[in-house]
Amino acid sequence: MVQLSELASALKQTESKGVFSKHPKGFGFVHPEGETDKTNDIYIGQNETKFAMDGDKVTVKVLYPKTEKRGASGQIIKINERAVVDTVGTYRSLSNRQAKALGYKGRIELFNDRISDTLYIKQPLTGVQEEDVVSIKVTQYPTDTKAFEGKITQIIGHKGEVGLDILEVLYAMKIPQEFSAETLAEAEAFSEELTQEDLQGREDYRNEITYTIDGEDSKDLDDAIHVKKLSNGHFELGVHIADVSHYVTEGSSLNEEAYARATSVYVTDRVVPMLPVRLSNNLCSLNEAQERLTMSCLMEIDDKGKIITYKISPSVIKTTYRMTYSNVNKMIHQGQEGHREALEKYSKIADSIEVAVELHEILETMRKDRGMIEFDESEAKIILDDEGYPIEIVKRDRDTAERMIESFMLMANETVALDFQKKKLPSLYRVHETPKEKAFAKLMEAAAEAGFSLSSDSHQAINFFADEIKDTSFEKALTYQLRHTMSTAVYSEKNTKHFGLAATNYTHFTSPIRRYPDLIIHRLLHLYPSDHSNRTKDEWKERLPEIASHSSDMEHRAVVTERIIDAMKKAEYMLERIGEVYTGTITGVQKFGIFVALDNTVEGLVRVPNLHTGTTEELEFDEEMSIIKGKKSETIYQVGKEIKIRVIAANKRKGTVDFEQIAPEKN
Structure with missing residues (x-):
């Protein structure tokens, strides 16, 4: 006989708490708390959502448990916490007839298309105009008997204003746009001139030949270097980083806002800084010929790339030159246009640049030998005209100067990071886990089918495999798959190593103007020499996990924001190129179609009906192998394969581009 307690336990097991992800069509999935495997997500039909919205924390009743053939499905029985409290969208007024019938003056076309319910406004904010982008506070959530209502709290911008499309995304992603008056006042209070007190206890590198190397339009210059050969044949590499922690101190409003933002956000037409411009572009920026407070890491390195000695200390520098990547590359590459002129103009650092290139090559070889995994990736810069319209997409490859600075x-x-480890002091680390198990298993199968050896996910096996596929017809396909097996790097108080770099110890120290974890590292470097008591160490052991988690979350938010805006502007660019033909590379294969990336870095979707093999046939999706295959022609669509396409549609608001395949010519 079944006990009541057993029955209660069984009933409880049919319920699960999690986060609801809603599709624009109304259905969705609940991701159970504590689950890492997405196959355990619970499907929620359109009529079973209880009006839950995307991101809501819910309780779901499982109606049909997961089987070998299908996932679990259920119904939401309770909404525990709303994700959407404030939102952003475009104001649309209702006609007089609609207003009278519904009792509302307007509605909001929401930026978040996963919210399918219409958001109504009873009384618009004074001054709001048709198609203004506005912020809204939700005042009533939809139910069977109630409408979805909100109140306009701010007019973000008026229709037609340059950059309003990007501003809407920034507000929607809750990227702060303004600093508080208190924070700005703190930034303004600092003196332009350094005092003797500021210089107390600092190494003086003002007579060293130091220089920054950045992009042409960079304004927040947080790193400078000096490089020279020592009498024993070793190299001296000095990496001098803006000492932001001197200005942004514990308990200040500056620190509070820097923590909240945790990172600067770089989008097409602007930078949303972590710090006020007075600090980021002025007092903390290592501008040419200006004395600046720094934190320096001085390293003696041998001809094998091994560190012999090092010294980390607060310092002061006076930058000799503000260099750009393009000018340094001209100095490096003989025969390049402007080579001789660049050498003459920057003669003071010509010898240093030559030594720097030599050291960079040694360090690059050292990292390759220890197993660092590197992918050749190009960046793209979207050029806008004065009206904010995209007129060009410029692909930028990483040349020697870019790779050299990264190397240093x-x-x-x-x-x-090594210094913290050796001294056993609490710190933050930048960690990167081993490849994703399931994705890597698929890659091993694909490699074996293509006749290549990939025995394990060790650095040696992966690099051997990368060398083996180089310059073969499988290189693109298998390299794309390899890239997609990689985990995302995050911040952690635990040093679990950095797989991609094959580094035992790694942190972020070099960009405190734009990354909060780097600022914390500087703060600890100042603190520990004078106070490494157990009490201090215990305090930081307790604080660091939250800082690591928050910084990782804010970094993710920034990356997503940058991708949304990038996709939006690329879609807008392609709107003027409907009908044009390109050759692209397949970057993803799904049941509904294939994703194709063009050489200009624009990515679009070819839906299954728009795949043309040259034969009338059925196409099959093989989920296990991640391919689509023609039943008659045996044409295979897989990641890495080149394909000729035509642009057939683009949607700026959604950031999507649609292609159709141009059928291959018959032999």
Whole structure:
């Protein structure tokens, strides 16, 4: 006989708490709390949502448990916490007839298309105009008997204003736009001139030949270097980083806002800084010929890339030159246009640049030998006209100067992390886990089918595999798959190593103007020499997990924001190119179609009906192999394969581009 307690337990097991992800069509999935496997998500039909919205925390009753053939499905029985309290959208007024019938003056076309319910406004804010972008506070959530209502709290911008489309995304993603009056006042209170007190206890590198190397339009210059050969044949690499922690101190309003933002956000037409411009572009920026407070990592490195000695200390520098990547590349590459002129103009650092290139090559070889995994990736810059319209997409490859600076910053980050480890002091680390197990298993199968060896996810096996597929017809496909097996790097108080860099110790030390974790690292470097008591260490052990988690979350928010705006502007760019033909590379395969990336970095979707093999046939999706295959022609669509397409549609608001395949010519 079944006991009542057993029955109660069984009933409880049919309920689960989690987060609801809603599709624009109304259905969705609940991701149960504590689950890492998405196959355990619970499907919620359109009529079973209890009016829950995307991101809501809910309790779901499982109606049909998961089987081998299908996932679980259920119904939402309770909404525990609303995700949407404030939102953003475009104001649309209702006609007199509609207003009279419904009792509302307007509605909001929401930026978040996963919210399918119409949001109504009873009384618009004074001054609001048709198609203004506005902020809204939700005042009533929809039910069987109640409408979805909100109140306009702010007019973000009027229709036609330059950059309003980007501003709408920033507000929708809750990226702060303004600093508080208190924060700005703190920033303004600092003196332009350094005092003797400021210089107390600092190494003086003002007579060293130091220089920054950044992009042409960079304004927040937070790293400078000096490089030279020592009499014993070793190299001296000095990495000097803006000492933001001198200005942004514990308990200040500056610190409070820097923590809340945790990162600067770089989008097409602007930078949303972590710090007020007076600090980011002025007092903390290592501008040419200006004395600046820094935190320096001085390293002696041998001809194998091994650190012999190092010194990390507060310092002061006076930058010799503000260099750009393009000018340094001209200095490096003989025969390049402007080479001789660049050498003459920047003669003071010509010898240093030559030594820097030599050291960079040594460090690059050292990292490759230890197993660092690197992908050749190009960046794209979207050029806008004065009206904010995209007129060009410029693809930028990483040349020697770009890779050299990255190489030196990596060295400094590793050295600082090593220092914390050696001294057993609490710190933040930048960690990167081993490849995703299921994705890597699929890659191993694909590699074996193509006749290549990928025995494990060790650094040696992966790099051997990468070398083996190089310059073969499978290189693109398998490299794309390999990239998609990689985990996302995050911040942690635990040093669990950095897989991608094959680094035992790694942190972020080199960008405190734009990253809060780097600012914390600087603060700890100031603190520990004078106070490494057990009480201090215990305090930071308690604080660091929250800082790591929050910083990772805010970094993710910034990355998503940048991607949304990037996709939106690329879609807008392609609107003028409907009908044009391109050759692209397949970057993803799903049941509904394939994703294709063009050489200009625009990515679009070819839906299954728009795949043309040249034969009338049925196309099959193989989920296990992540391919679509023609039944008659045996044409295979897989990641990495080149395909000729035509642009057939683009949606700026959704940031999507649609292609159709141009059928291959018959032999």
